[in-house]
Amino acid sequence: xxxxxxxxxxxxxxxxxxxxxxxxxxxxxxxxxxxxxxxxxxxxxxxxxxxxxxxxxxxxxxxxxxxxxxxxxxxxxxxxxxxxxxxxxxxxxxxxxxxxxxxxxxxxxxxxxxxxxxxxxxxxxxxxxxxxxxxxxxxxxxxxxxxxxxxxxxxxxxxxxxxxxxxxxxxxxxxxxxxxxxxxxxxxxxxxxxxxxxxxxxxxxxxxxxxxxxxxxxxxxxxxxxxxxxxxxxxxxxxxxxxxxxxx
Numbered sequence: 001x002x003x004x005x006x007x008x009x010x011x012x013x014x015x016x017x018x019x020x021x022x023x024x025x026x027x028x029x030x031x032x033x034x035x036x037x038x039x040x041x042x043x044x045x046x047x048x049x050x051x052x053x054x055x056x057x058x059x060x061x062x063x064x065x066x067x068x069x070x071x072x073x074x075x076x077x078x079x080x081x082x083x084x085x086x087x088x089x090x091x092x093x094x095x096x097x098x099x100x101x102x103x104x105x106x107x108x109x110x111x112x113x114x115x116x117x118x119x120x121x122x123x124x125x126x127x128x129x130x131x132x133x134x135x136x137x138x139x140x141x142x143x144x145x146x147x148x149x150x151x152x153x154x155x156x157x158x159x160x161x162x163x164x165x166x167x168x169x170x171x172x173x174x175x176x177x178x179x180x181x182x183x184x185x186x187x188x189x190x191x192x193x194x195x196x197x198x199x200x201x202x203x204x205x206x207x208x209x210x211x212x213x214x215x216x217x218x219x220x221x222x223x224x225x226x227x228x229x230x231x232x233x234x235x236x237x238x239x240x241x242x243x244x245x246x247x248x
Contacts, residue, residue, distance in 0.1 A: 019057060019141075019144070019148075019152050019153055020054065020058075020059060020137075020141060020144055021057055021058045021059065022059050022137075023058075024058055024059065024060060025059045025060070025061070025062045026060075026061060026062060026063075027060070028053075028060035028061050028245075030245040030248065032240075032241045032244055032245040032248075033061065033241065033245055035241065036051070036237065036241040036242075037063065040065050041065075045222075045233045045236075045237065046222075046224050046227065046229075046230075046233070047066060047204070047205075047222050047223045047224040048065050048066065048205070048221075048222050048224075048233070049064065049065055049066055049068045049072065049074055049221045049222055049223060050062075050063065050064045050065065050068055050072070050074065050136040050219065050220070050221045051063050051065075051218075051219070051220055051237065051242075052136050052137070052139075052140050052218065053216070053217075053218050053242055053246075054140060054144060054216070054217045054218075055214065055215055055216050055217075055246065056215045057144065057148075057215075059137075059140070061242075062136075062137075064136075066223075068221075070135065070136070070137065071115075071135065072135065072136075073115065073116065073117055073133040073134060073135055074133060074134065074135070074136060074139075074206070074221040074223075075117075075131060075132075075133050075204075075223070076130075076131075076132060076133065076134060076139070076200075076202040076206045076208075076221070077130040077131060077202035077203035077204060077206060077225070078129065078130045078200075078201060078202040078203060078206075079130075079132075079139070079200040079201065079202035079206050079208055080127070080128060080129065080130045080131060080132040080202070081128065081129060081130065081182045081200075082182045082183055082200035082201075082208075083110070083132065083142065083200070084128040084182065085166055085181045085182035085183065086142065086145075086146070086158060086166075088162075088181070089150075089158045089159060089162035089163065089166065090157070090158050092159075092162060093158060093162065110132065110134070113134060113135075113141070115134075115135055115138070116132065116133060116134050116135075116138070117132060117133035117134075118132055118133075119131035119132060130202065130203070136219050136221055139200075139208045139219045139221070140208075140217060140219050142200075142208065143199075143200070143208045143209065143210050143217045143218075143219070144210075144217045145157060145158070146163055146167070146198070146210055147210040147212060147215070147216075147217050149163060149164075150162070150163050165180070165181065166180050166181035166182070166183055167180050167181075167183050167185065167198040168180055168185075169185055180198065183199065183200065184198070184199045184200070184201050185197070185198055185199075186199060188209070188211060188235070188238045188239055188243055189238075189239060189243045189244075189247075190239055190240065190243065190244055193243075193247070195211045195213050195214055195243070196211070196212070196213065197209050197210060197211045197212075198210055201231070203225050203226070203230075204222045204223055204224045204225040204226075204227070204230050205220065205222035205224045205227075205230030205231050205234040206220065206221050206222055206234075207219075207220045207231070207234045207238075208220075209238065211243075214243070214247070216243075218238060218242060220234045220237060220238075222234065
């Protein structure tokens, strides 16, 4: 079963190489984007490593910082939990498990993406709570898959029904923020212009975000682990730079 599932996920990863359009990267220009880069370079956003922005499946903006580049893998911490949620959906679709209450640890391998890193417990068990490593474009592929209701190149990779359930509120995590099946459900945008989102969060300010109303997917990676301000930095990048630049 494990070999079958790994092979299936490899097929998934290969299918995710298409669909996103990388031909227009960094053709999007806006003074707010210049201001964002300036703030990063002067150290206002500590240990930021990448920012990627795609709209309608087109990668518009891709910047790397602090010695990172397109080939760098980023330790996403608890973003791993949400990747596990996606894996549950795929396994359920394939009848490998019967539902979200079944144990799925044996299935939690990366989604077939070719360059990744996994972390294991001292007992050799795959750590699905945090710590896996992926390239920024691969995070973008995963959230774009979700934004497209599980479809990729006319194939239904993960069911739309599962994604709808996973990104619907199951519990209020904190004021004004709900939680689905390991997806966070915040809102982003400047005051008075908030847009509902679903997202993967990880310690250090790591955020992989979809905003359906704007057909927007965003990846922000950072190594600012343990800093209480880290997620605030990423929220500010979204609220004060990316979304206003797109909606201006």
